Amino acid sequence: MKRSEFIKNSSMLVGGGLLGSKVEAKQADQKQNKTFKLDYAPHQGMFAATAGKNFLDEINYYHDLGFRSIEDNGMPGRSVDEQTKIGELLAKLGMRMGVFVVPKGGNGANTLAAGKQEFVDIFLKGCKDSVEIAKRTNAKWVTVVPGDYQRNLPIGIQTANVIEALKRGAEIFEPHGIAMVLEPLSDTPDLFLRFADQGYEICRAVNSPSCKILYDAYHQQKNEGNLINLMNQCWSEIAYIQVGDNPGRREPTTGEINYKNVFKWLHEKGYTGIVGMEHGMSKQGKEGEDVLVAAYREVDNF
Structure with missing residues (x-):
């Protein structure tokens, strides 16, 4: 040669x-177990291409990627045995359980705004069931959506009905150190709870550490915008954050929300709670997983 x-x-x-x-x-x-500045929480299926469909395996993989919390809206639908195993694994890994949804915790079929005793009873049973689920999974937050408007009633009466029902729910959760987090949503104009200041008004009236706001920036960007300013005004009643970019409800960097600034503000505000990754993904499979992690590394780099 x-x-x-x-x-x-x-x-x-x-x-x-x-x-x-x-x-x-x-x-x-x-994959070096490098944690983030904020505590982002994925949900089942986000890393199934690599970790598989077993949720316990996926939780271990979350930990390997540097995540330190999870979310699982459907936790009440899992068996007692699976709930227990999830709680034990999280404890072993030093991870936190984020929100799950209170079973029948207010929806279009049993809206709390109606003031009907049978609806309140359904809600309170869901609260009691949630306490047992929370004990197995070490959960400290549970999502409540009050349901739809009861349009034959004045708005003030509806608001009072919601407040009274939530006071009853708070009485169940308070002894266990669990907080209901009320989530304003943008899915349909029929929903009673849609705006941050509305959640603030309700939480102030309930006046309990077990009744706070779940601020989902995706929904609030659609409903009202002005995210940082409104979060700041409602800050004393916000206990939990969820995110998703808009439009599309996919990972940060895919839409119009400047999540690097939002997360920087949360960090400077001293927020140490969970930031739930309540969104889909812009790409599928292993490529989508890599893009997802890269997006969170980018917006966490403030």
Whole structure:
């Protein structure tokens, strides 16, 4: 072999080795147990392409990626055995359980705004069941959506009905240190609770550490915008944050919300709670998982 060809081939090998090392280093950085500045919480299915469909395996993988909490809206639908195993694994890994939804905790079929005793009874049973689920999973927050408007009643009467029902729910949760977090939603104009200041008014009236706001920035960007200013005004009653970019409800960096600034503000505000990853993904499979982690590394880099 000519000396010039030997040098050229050697350079290609060295260059290829360096490129491979950079790729491997990038992959390792995403999987080196490096935690984030804020406590982002994925949900089942986000990393199923790599971790598989077993939720316990996926939770272990979340931990490997640097996440320290999970969310699972459907936790009440899991068996007692699975709930217990999830709680034990989270405790072993030093991870937190985020929100799950209170069973029948107010919806279109039994809206708390109606003031009907049978609806309140359904809600209170869901609260009592949630206490037992929370004990198994070490959960401290549960999501409550009061349901739809009762349009044959004045808005003040509806609001009072919701407040009275939530006071009853708070009495159940308070002894266990669990907070109902009320989530204003944007899914339909029929929903009673849609705005942050409305949640603030209700929580102030309930006046309990077990009744606070779940502020989902995706829904509030659609409903009212002005995210940081409104969060600041309602801050004393906000106990939990969820995110998703808009439009599309996918990971941060895919829409119009400047999540790097939002997360910087939360961090400077001293927020140490959970930030639920309540959204879909812009890409599928392993590629989508890598994009998802990269997006959170980007917006967490403030």
